[in-house]
Amino acid sequence: MPIQVLTIARFALLEALRTRLPLLAAGAFAFVWAGSLFIHQIAITESDRMQWSFYAAGSRLASVVMLALYITSSMVREFTEKGLDLLLALDLPRSNYILGKLGGFIGVAVLLALLAAAPMVSSIPLPVCLVWAAALFFELAIVAALSLFCIVTLSQVMPAVVLVLAFYLLARSITAVRLLSETALLGELSEARPLLAFGVDALAAVVPALDRFAVTGWIAERAVDANVLGPIALQSAIFVALLLAAALFDFYRKEL
Amino acid sequence: MARGAVRPRVPRAVVAGVIVCALLQIVFSLAQPKPLARASELDPPPSGPALALMQGFEPLPFAHLLTLYLQSFDNQPGISIPYRDLNYERVAQWLLTALRLDPTSQYPLLMATQLYAQVPDPARSRYMLELAYRQFLADPNRRWRWLAHGAIMAKHRLKDLPLALKYAGAIAERSPEAPAWARQMHIFLLEDMGELDSARILLGGLLAGGQVSDAHERILLLESLERIKAAENSAGATKK
Numbered sequence: 310m311p312i313q314v315l316t317i318a319r320f321a322l323l324e325a326l327r328t329r330l331p332l333l334a335a336g337a338f339a340f341v342w343a344g345s346l347f348i349h350q351i352a353i354t355e356s357d358r359m360q361w362s363f364y365a366a367g368s369r370l371a372s373v374v375m376l377a378l379y380i381t382s383s384m385v386r387e388f389t390e391k392g393l394d395l396l397l398a399l400d401l402p403r404s405n406y407i408l409g410k411l412g413g414f415i416g417v418a419v420l421l422a423l424l425a426a427a428p429m430v431s432s433i434p435l436p437v438c439l440v441w442a443a444a445l446f447f448e449l450a451i452v453a454a455l456s457l458f459c460i461v462t463l464s465q466v467m468p469a470v471v472l473v474l475a476f477y478l479l480a481r482s483i484t485a486v487r488l489l490s491e492t493a494l495l496g497e498l499s500e501a502r503p504l505l506a507f508g509v510d511a512l513a514a515v516v517p518a519l520d521r522f523a524v525t526g527w528i529a530e531r532a533v534d535a536n537v538l539g540p541i542a543l544q545s546a547i548f549v550a551l552l553l554a555a556a557l558f559d560f561y562r563k564e565l
Numbered sequence: 566m567a568r569g570a571v572r573p574r575v576p577r578a579v580v581a582g583v584i585v586c587a588l589l590q591i592v593f594s595l596a597q598p599k600p601l602a603r604a605s606e607l608d609p610p611p612s613g614p615a616l617a618l619m620q621g622f623e624p625l626p627f628a629h630l631l632t633l634y635l636q637s638f639d640n641q642p643g644i645s646i647p648y649r650d651l652n653y654e655r656v657a658q659w660l661l662t663a664l665r666l667d668p669t670s671q672y673p674l675l676m677a678t679q680l681y682a683q684v685p686d687p688a689r690s691r692y693m694l695e696l697a698y699r700q701f702l703a704d705p706n707r708r709w710r711w712l713a714h715g716a717i718m719a720k721h722r723l724k725d726l727p728l729a730l731k732y733a734g735a736i737a738e739r740s741p742e743a744p745a746w747a748r749q750m751h752i753f754l755l756e757d758m759g760e761l762d763s764a765r766i767l768l769g770g771l772l773a774g775g776q777v778s779d780a781h782e783r784i785l786l787l788e789s790l791e792r793i794k795a796a797e798n799s800a801g802a803t804k805k
Contacts, residue, residue, distance in 0.1 A: 351633060354675045359629045366626040485621020489614055525625045530669065 313401055314409040321383075321413020330379055330417065334424050337375060341367035342428050358529050361429055365528040368425040369445055373452050376421060377473040380414050380456035381466045388464060403560050411457055411553060418449035433528055440533045445523040447538075447545035452477060454552035462559045479512075480519040487513050517548045607638055607655045610662040620666060628666035632673060635659045636680075649684040656681055657696050664700060674700055674711040678718070687723055694718065698732060705739035712736055713747045720754065730754045745782060753789070761797045765790065 325331075341364055349360035387393045396406060426442035433441075455476060459469040479486075490502075490509040522541055527533035610631060611619060619627040635656065639646045660673040674697050682693035694715040701712040712732045719729035733751035736743055749771065755764035768790045772783065 348629065348633065351637070352629075352672070353636070353679075355670060355672050358670070359633075359672075362625045363629060366623050482618055482622045485618050488621065489617045492617070520621055525623060529625050529667075 311405055313405045314412060317396075317406060317409025318412030318416065321410050322416040324383060325379065325413070325417045325420070328379075328383075330375075331420060331424065334372070334375055334421055337371045338368050338425055338428065341371055357432060361432055362525045362529040364429065365441065365523070365525045369448075369523050369525075372421045372425050372445065372449055373477055374474070376414070376418060376449055376452050377456045377470055377477075378466075379417065380453060381460045381469045381473070384410070384457070384460040385464070385466050404557055407457070407461070407553065407557055407560055411454060411549075411556075414453040414457065415450050418446055418453050422446035422449055429528065434531055436535070437527055437531055437533050440535050440538060441523050441527055443538055444541050447541050448519055448522040450545050451480075451517060451519070451548050451552070454549040454556070458552045458556040458559070461556045461563070476516070477519065480516050482520070483513050483516050484518050484520050517544050607635075607652055607659070609655065610659045612662070616662065616665075624666040628663045628670060629672075631659060631663045631666070632670075632676065635663070636676060647684075648681055649686050649689060651681075653681065653689050653692050657692070660696065661700075668704065669707070671708070671711075674708055678711045678714045682715070682718060690718065690723060691728075694728075694732070698735065701735065702739070705735070706742040709736045709740040709743040709747055713743070713750065716750055716754070720757070726754060726758045730758065745779075749786070756789075756793055756796075761793050765793045765797065768793065 344367060345360045345364035348363045349356045352359045393406075397403065422442045422445040425445060426438045429438050429441070452473065456469065456473050459472045460466075463469045463472065487509050490506050521537075524533075610616075639648060639651065657677075660677055663673045664670065677693045677700075678697050682690045682697075684690060697708075697711045697715050701708045713736060716729045716732035716736070719725045719732060730751055733747075733754050737748045737751050740748065749768075752764050752767045752771070755761075755767065768786060772786055772790065
């Protein structure tokens, strides 16, 4: 890997540390934890189960939102402050810039996943916490690549973040949407049903099923088979590569 | 501030505007009617596509939120609704929805038997115990404790020994992982009902079958068997 990629990745990670992202993330997770403590206090049974499943679901969502906002705003600042123009005026291929940035953001994803899992270590078995954190990292890696692609394409924070969150919600519910399209819950659709089923199947082919990633049930049941990580890692690698290719395609077409 | 620099002044119109607007806000708030505590009906739980999406998106936290919402529904702002005034069919729908989202949770059945079945209205208590019984049948090894509680309630509060026997018999029949006291409950209920013959046969079978390994438990059951036999003999002597 060219040294330039590693340098850009290092500076992307440094930027996250110096803009106090870890502190902000710790604050957000502490807020979610406080909410989970409230749940623990009002529950009359299974208090621990409810507390940690609420925390796991809340911190997962908070990590995704923080990462998407951080990446889009950081990239936009680089666009507007002309730092990007300066970098590309050097002898630096555009692909190295994108690769480096993605590397740095994936480093941020590792940090967020570990921070999110840390409070659970006191109550949940360590192997379960580690598998959950690893699955969350793979999910965040996809969110990082998606945010990078959206900001390179759209260049503005608002539309990019909305697109990332909409895609994320779709990916989290795609399995449910597929099941729904096959049941009678949607009412009488007659000839439209095969069309709907085909449309949903086509959508499911291009959207990763994120509902299989950091499953809250693992935390609630305090048990998980580490083998689940294999397909998750593979899905994450494939989709990150796809998003990276798409971001590069758009970035090479961009006129600075 | 540097010496001689002119301190920027806020125009008087702006200051006046702030004061007037603040006063307007206070007057507007005071003019609003006081909030009245009003009990609202329990709405139906999420169903259809909404429930399917919850199931696919994040079932456990949604199940927990549903149970906590239901649990706190009797305490609405400024008003407390007695359980007996709740629509029990609706409550049952909420409990079943929560169970559907999180089938391993004990919470909904605890609420059914320990909260909603405790009202001083036998019909409503029976309704909730029946719900616990039906859900017990779906997962007897995990949900036996709520039926055991139901059997005790049926015996002591509802004074309905056949109902208690039905619940206790179901535990004995379907919950091999339940502790011995729960699986033996139906024998003592039979004794209470005067069905001494059946109780003696079941107890004798239990002891002869080798299912009881604990020495203390064996002694206790043998004593019970002797007591039943003595009661049978004295009943027989009275008849003669």
